[in-house]
Amino acid sequence: MEKYCYHVQYTVILYNTYVTFDVDGTLVSSSPGWEQGAHGRSFVHAIDSVLLGSSLDPLKRVGKKTIPELLEKHEFHGSTDGLILLRLARKVMGSSFDTEHAASNIDRMMDEMYDFVSRCSDDEVATGIAPLPGVIKTLQTLAVKYCKNGVACGLVTGNVEGIARRKMRALGLYDTGAFTPLNGPQGGKEWDGVEHIKFLGGFGSDFCSGDIDNDDRNYLDRGERIAICVNRCLDLSASSNHCLKRLIHVGDAPADILAAKSYVNHPNKPEGLCVSVVGVATGSYSVEELKGLCGKANPGVWEPVVLGTDKVASYSGPRREQPPHVFGRFERESASTVNPPLDVNIPVDQNLQESQLTNPFDKSQGSNDDDDSNNSVDSDLKDNLHTQGFFEDDDDFDGRYAAEEFSIHQRIMHFLCGRKIDQVTRQNVKICLLIKAGGSVTRERTTTVAEDQCKGKDDDDIVEHIPEDYWLKGQTRESERRNAAARVQTEREEASTARNRNNNNDTEDEERLRKT
Numbered sequence: 001m002e003k004y005c006y007h008v009q010y011t012v013i014l015y016n017t018y019v020t021f022d023v024d025g026t027l028v029s030s031s032p033g034w035e036q037g038a039h040g041r042s043f044v045h046a047i048d049s050v051l052l053g054s055s056l057d058p059l060k061r062v063g064k065k066t067i068p069e070l071l072e073k074h075e076f077h078g079s080t081d082g083l084i085l086l087r088l089a090r091k092v093m094g095s096s097f098d099t100e101h102a103a104s105n106i107d108r109m110m111d112e113m114y115d116f117v118s119r120c121s122d123d124e125v126a127t128g129i130a131p132l133p134g135v136i137k138t139l140q141t142l143a144v145k146y147c148k149n150g151v152a153c154g155l156v157t158g159n160v161e162g163i164a165r166r167k168m169r170a171l172g173l174y175d176t177g178a179f180t181p182l183n184g185p186q187g188g189k190e191w192d193g194v195e196h197i198k199f200l201g202g203f204g205s206d207f208c209s210g211d212i213d214n215d216d217r218n219y220l221d222r223g224e225r226i227a228i229c230v231n232r233c234l235d236l237s238a239s240s241n242h243c244l245k246r247l248i249h250v251g252d253a254p255a256d257i258l259a260a261k262s263y264v265n266h267p268n269k270p271e272g273l274c275v276s277v278v279g280v281a282t283g284s285y286s287v288e289e290l291k292g293l294c295g296k297a298n299p300g301v302w303e304p305v306v307l308g309t310d311k312v313a314s315y316s317g318p319r320r321e322q323p324p325h326v327f328g329r330f331e332r333e334s335a336s337t338v339n340p341p342l343d344v345n346i347p348v349d350q351n352l353q354e355s356q357l358t359n360p361f362d363k364s365q366g367s368n369d370d371d372d373s374n375n376s377v378d379s380d381l382k383d384n385l386h387t388q389g390f391f392e393d394d395d396d397f398d399g400r401y402a403a404e405e406f407s408i409h410q411r412i413m414h415f416l417c418g419r420k421i422d423q424v425t426r427q428n429v430k431i432c433l434l435i436k437a438g439g440s441v442t443r444e445r446t447t448t449v450a451e452d453q454c455k456g457k458d459d460d461d462i463v464e465h466i467p468e469d470y471w472l473k474g475q476t477r478e479s480e481r482r483n484a485a486a487r488v489q490t491e492r493e494e495a496s497t498a499r500n501r502n503n504n505n506d507t508e509d510e511e512r513l514r515k516t
Helices: 038-052 081-096 099-104 106-118 135-146 161-170 217-240 254-263 287-294 374-387 394-400 408-416 477-515
Strands: 017-021 028-030 129-131 151-156 246-251 274-280 302-307 420-422 432-434
Touching: 017 217, 038 081, 038 106, 038 161, 081 099, 081 106, 081 217, 099 106, 106 161, 135 151, 151 217, 217 246, 217 254, 246 254, 254 274, 254 287, 254 302, 274 287, 287 302
Parallel strands: 017 151, 017 246, 246 274, 274 302
Antiparallel strands: 028 129, 420 432
């Protein structure tokens, strides 16, 4: 029996992964008074200019001053500029509101919104909003390490495109260089004053259903924008025959989760494209609310994950209170409920009590001081991180444990970049890290642990291994290996078929010669 050894080379394919971010609540936080900023005031201006034609502030006509006071939360949070415009117009105009007339003027109103914002300074645009902690670093990391090496990055937002550009400039997010640049306008429209700020994405000005009575349109309209931005990404890489393998949408609202989920079955979704969503509890919705919308994962097709925002406390003294998900992929308490995109299933001890899954380093949850092994975890972790060159000095290490540094966007970045975490299921919960692909765990284990290797092992030996750059490189290396092996097998079968065909032809020729 012949044995074959295949050497598989992994080449980086431009735009094999497309990461899209929602804006409000995901990249940008809104503080009280956001509705008085340029974007918030632009809605009123657009309705007044196009539908009312009056200089009188329409909000004052109904005795209200802000969008949150006029609309219910579900009518504007996670919605799109077009739908918000129509809902606000209906509220302001009352019985004189004509849905069909207003919907037919939606493009004009969006143009008026941008015209209003374009006359505002960057300070006015930034009023009431600010980048969430860690956002700048996240985008800078994407720009430096990935966006020139196989990963496209853009926005999927309900914001009018010109307004989204102004926000990114005013808050310094555009300057990170993360967003994939464009040579020309998207959708055949240019936005005066921000012609030089062009980047990939799907925006509120690209599509609006106009259906303001159906709350499902909050996410269905957003799903259409995902389809639009994916097609634009494909157009960028079509000339080089590149293949998009994975879409990752990062968002904070139910509309983001459901939009990505709806895109899985979109008629225009490219065949074989894996749709992933990273839900982040940075806005008005909790981890539990977002998780409840994800449904069951289907590896290679639909891969949802939700990340939380619990704080990591600063500390003083000999023992640090380690976060249960340092550079990790899941929150400690939700590790068993999130469906990881793995080729093998790692068994979990079903006999563990809920109290055993809490963070033992959190003093509010009780102490494990009687377990001396805990005292060595911090020093082991620190030594290993220094060995890998992660931290320059002790101060840097200590700083990374500060609450503001372990922001949701730190976790998003490490999650996307395929950092690995040893999920230990013993009561003392020792946190071990994998720093490099195929590198050693900080403790005993190395490389991938398959299901059969876990049988009969202590909990410390169970390692959840996430392949390097699983998310940002589109597919697992194991999938690449299988695909390559399948291609080799197909080529071998085709060659064998060709040889048989040639042999048959030779036999037929000899038979004809013999007869003649």
